[in-house]
Amino acid sequence: MDLSAIWTMTSSDLRQRLRDKSVFIFGLAVPLALITVFNFLFAGIGDAESMGPITVGVAIPDGDQVADGLPGVLDGVDNPDISVQDVVPTDAEAAVEDDSIDVAVVVPDGFGATVLTGGQADVEVIVPADEGLEEQVVTAIVLGYVDRVTALSTVASAASSAGFDEAAVQQVVATVRQGTQSPGLTSVVGETSDEQLGVEAYLVAGQTALFMFFTIGFGVISYVEERENGTLPRLQSMPIRPGSIIVAKTLVSFVLGVASTTVLLTAGSMLFGASFGRVGPIAVLVVATVVAVTSLVLLVTKVARTSEQAQIANTIIGLVLGMLGGAFFPVTGSGWLARLADLTPPAAFIRGLGITSGGGGVTDLGGPLLVMAGFLLVAIVAFVAIPSREGQ
């Protein structure tokens, strides 16, 4: 390899690119502007890390032994932290509407007596129209409590209708009541790794992954420009190996890609409080992603006839892979679309940053690095197999 020649070409190209405002615009200004605006828009909307405390107003009829266990059940919940207070049934809706309580639970008069005789009664849960997770949890707890009561009521009715005498009915009810104290179907809560970024960090990672395609394109695509402008034959006539020219162009892309990604991630951390974890694993991920994207752009330059074609093809590939990979919003669900999205470099990059932000090291980055390696391999095979446009 002609290292000196490669260095000369690379540094010359880098100087040219730095003078060209479009590198700054695509590599820094536009993504930073978008991250800033998205941060204003989306910062308060993403998944909350934890649920906030909630106040539940409960209206229980005096002396109702069936319903009076409900406040204790609600009070015993730690996540969310539930505070229970009494509420007058007729004031319950107004109290939720004026935010003096978050949720109201109204048990009707005569609830216990009605239930114990197999009758129907309705427990009303009053929630704000745009309820949050905390309100949903309260509704689920009330449903669970009423389910237990229903189990007693319906089994009594079933025993009666099956012709059992009162003593047998009471025995059945007692068995069920005893059984609900130690349910036969329980859950064991396990732990799973967390590969998710916070909202601010996701916005930074997504836009960085998207605009990486544009910045990297400025390096390799200049090879096609040299061909168009007639300067490529002149370079080739120099006493250097023919491969040195494309190596230098690839190096320009690599340097621009790593530099712009580093600046964007650093700026994102400083301006928006995004945290991505330790520098070492992030550096490995950034280098792997830039190499994978550079190999794709390299392939584009081999296929494109003109630099304009190469720019446009690069933009199209970048936008499609970026959107599919979740640069603007994460692709949810577990279907084919999500699986396809996982195989794109932007998705692997964002996932990798999720892993590093959760404390993961290089060894935990196996999945994302495998995706990048896959892209590199496919691009190399295609690059070798596809005939060059040079001379056409």
Add this chain to the structure above:
Amino acid sequence: MGQVLTIARTALHRFARDRSNWFFVLVLPLFLIVLIGLQFSDTASSGRVTIVGEGALAQDLADSLEDLDLSVTTADDAEAAQTVVARGRADAAVIVDASAEASWAAGDATSVEVLPGSAAAGQASLQAIETGLGSLADARLQQQALVGVGLAADAARDALADVDDAGPTVSVTTVGDSLGEEFAGLGRFDLGAAGQLSLFVFLTSLSGAGFLIDSRRLGVTARELASPMTANQVIVGEVLGRFGIALGQGAYIVVGTAVLFDVDWGDPLATALVLTAFCGVSAAAAILFGAMLDSPNVASGVGVGVGLVLAALGGSMLPLELFPDSLLVVSRATPHHWAYQAYAEIQRRGGAVVDVLPQVGVLVAMIAVLLPLGAWLLKRSTQRAL
């Protein structure tokens, strides 16, 4: 007029000749609308749970969770379920393995593994899963109690089924204004289609500013101005060209989404009026850009940036109803905001032409400011060295 139309036709020809434009104008908007539509269908529930297991317990649990308004999907194995939760694609996973199925079928005490996600939604889903498990446990307990006093298993099942509707119920009452009501009746792709319509029409127009810069660089604009045409004729011709491209793309998105995704655009006259006014603003903005900037590359970068930022601020990426108040003030400066309000009036509230006149009025006022400014800058730009 003939000369004006010739300039406009030339702009259209140049745009159509570049085949890559067809991707940005025709393919990309629909691709994004599909992607956004698929997201909408996934998030419309109280929580997302993925279940591993194919036995009776897994199936009963899935039914029980769906009754609790959870969106339930299945995963092939525990590892896949862990991945889905770790990546935030489900709020929690439930693993019902073979031993749990066997234990449940034998009537023994059974436990299943639950993997809640790290976000608050994971903890909320965990509570719902506990309620679902409790329901199944209670149902089995009832049956065992009846069998315990001498009833045959089948007879116990039938007796419980007969009184299924008995007992207390829980009803949920909502108070206050609901955002859900605002979007009620909108199809899966409707909201995304209206937002993307404005985003792409404006973005394509701004990207077209590069053509105008090329015309200036090559001296075409200067020659046009030197010909026996007034400066206004040249400018109107250029604006008409951009306007034709914008209107063509807009009409394609409206018709394409209506036919392919059943998007309901409401009153066609009202939609056409809003789209026409918005295309006018887009064309005027393109002329302004083409006159202000001197490099096609810079115009392309700034165009993409400004186009996306204005779209985000104007409600094309997040419904305006979710904006904080302070940002809504800024949002009103974008044409996208007024188009969004107008389409909301037409699509959600059955608005007609008369109902969208205020929004159209604002868009026309924007044209009235941008167009003379762009024309003045274009005239000045021909004096500038490129």
